[in-house]
């Protein structure tokens with residue numbers, strides 16, 4: 001386990017319900033954070049979650065909720081500003097768990113081509129941009145404790161082999177840069193709009209490509225942020241009983257949450273890995 005440190009702060013996005021709620025709760029009861037901050041796009045839902053969570057936390061652990069809409073640049077910046085005010089100087093974040101995401105239901109009548117942009121904007125582009133906004137605070141923690149962490153809640157749906165061998169090679173390249181990854185994801189969107197994504201080697205899953213992109217981003221940050229003492233891992237909670245799965249998943253969300261809590265709290269975490277069923281798995 002991470003050693004206890006006074007002032008250790010964890011931020012969890014999309015924490016008002018489902019898996020994110022339990023990630024925040026479990027980080028809070030772990031005894032290794034002093035302050036848990038829930039990022040929620042609807043503050044009233046966030047405050048309600050906080051009211052349920054607080055009695056379950058040790059009395060020494062502070063929990064707060066701040067408004068955060070992933071995919072809205074202004075909201076990302078205002079979240080950081082409000083967080084800095086809340087924490088006071090020198091503000092730092094020890095653990096960021098990027099959990100908030102969307103998935104269109106199979107029954108949703110929105111055409112596939114119209115689901116692409118909103119899915120990528122939240123699950124990939126917004127999550128990447130929000131993380132970039134938070135990196136100065138994570139680096140600050142890395143400087144002080146030499147142990148700062150990002151956990152990206154991805155999915156098995158982001159598996160690499162859904163791509164053609166050529167695209168697999170590009171996404172898994174150990175020299176892939178963030179601008180190159182963003183361009184690849186933009187290309188997927190263009191190919192979907194042109195009706196050519198299948199023939200060009202992409203899968204037929206907006207959600208799958210959004211999570212694949214997030215796993216690729218995890219590996220890039222793991223390489224780039226190593227010197228800043230930040231480990232970056234991705235996780236899959238498994239098929240869980242939440243609103244996202246229309247409660248069809250068999251796994252309780254508190255069990256799924258453990259796959260993000262493990263890399264967020266374990267001693268000597270690896271970096272750039274993908275956790276599923278509480279083990280490091282091949283992408």
Ligand SMILES: NC(=O)c1ccc[n+]([C@@H]2O[C@H](COP(=O)([O-])OP(=O)(O)OC[C@H]3O[C@@H](n4cnc5c(N)ncnc54)[C@H](OP(=O)(O)O)[C@@H]3O)[C@@H](O)[C@H]2O)c1
Nearest residue numbers: 014016018019041069070099100101155239240242243244
């Ligand atoms: N459930 C599964 O079987 C499963 C499987 C694999 C991976 N996952 C991943 O696990 C994570 C949690 O999923 P879940 O099942 O707990 O989903 P969920 O019950 O639908 O909860 C999603 C959370 O994300 C928030 N959110 C969505 N869009 C947001 C945005 N733009 N900005 C800020 N917050 C946003 C939601 O807020 P609102 O309450 O305001 O909507 C909610 O708090 C997601 O990353 C998901 O892709 C889930």
